[in-house]
Amino acid sequence: MSGTTEIEQLIVMLSRLPGLGPRSARRAVLNLLRQPEARMLPLARQMERTAQSVKTCSQCGNLDTVDPCNLCTEPMRDHSTVCVVETVGDLWALERASVHRGVYQVLGGTLSALAGCGPDDLNTRSLLERIEAGGVKEVILALGATVEGATTAHWLQEKLSAYAVTISRVGHGVPMGGALDGLDDGTLAAALMARRSLG
Amino acid sequence: MSGTTEIEQLIVMLSRLPGLGPRSARRAVLNLLRQPEARMLPLARQMERTAQSVKTCSQCGNLDTVDPCNLCTEPMRDHSTVCVVETVGDLWALERASVHRGVYQVLGGTLSALAGCGPDDLNTRSLLERIEAGGVKEVILALGATVEGATTAHWLQEKLSAYAVTISRVGHGVPMGGALDGLDDGTLAAALMARRSLG
């Protein structure tokens, strides 16, 4: 690509994104370069605006441009039912499926000795605060059906047993070894419907 | 995704790129949003710089940040051999393979009644100017082995027959590392036609 440093550099940066390789990064850049002003510049500006305005919700850990996020301030939501997920991607997957009308808590990961992720690394403080402030009736653990997910669910269940809240976990439907993000809407709905009380 | 308009809008824009869908666009955005300042912002800025600095080379039609492009001004290149390609993507592919040490001419498409692309839509003027200025000895037609590619090659061959230049085209046949079983009939026919005596 002959010292075309700006273009080359852009392709290199894009090709590092998950799901893209050098080939699709090149295709994307060539496509955008057909109309640099009309297509590439607006995308760059949108990306800049997003990067500069994104905030982590102090209540639930969701990513949004306002804090608290739009989910936490939506009046029609059932704020007494909190669905605990591992990642923002999992939250988005549940929202796309429209299967949870309560609010969320994004842990930001799972307990994992391998990944060096301990209890203090998980975003649970704002969940406990919400429970202590009263008004939370049920906590649904919607964690992945992985060893780490199960370990985290067990740990969280113990941690929450001191409070007067119903604890449930998503049930049938989450395939063993699978993450929530990527599941079809029906499977997500079934998993929520089949949640089992642990309390 | 709950009225997260900036983030949502970015995902929509990314998912329109070739090779990406909504799923990979979401994954890419979530990945970048882990470090908005350290990862998403630099990518946005790089994209903006590229969009604002990209130029179409007036000599060959390549995309670069300078005009004439870095290929056209590279002193070690053989400027008497011009390789004619359909797209900038084709030029990049040949450059990655390091198989052509001459210069290029990017047509920007092929003759196609269906796509409404006629002779005037193809970037040939600068090729003719280079030939008329003298110094071009050979024109290699590296067009796709499609009906449109063949039609364009034929048309260009006629157009260039008035000049004292050698005209050649890339060979068609069995791709290196490929088995005959599985190739389409056209490729097999071309491979047989292009057979070379070994004796």
Ligand SMILES: [Zn+2]
């Ligand atoms: Zn929130």
Ligand SMILES: [Zn+2]
């Ligand atoms: Zn050039």
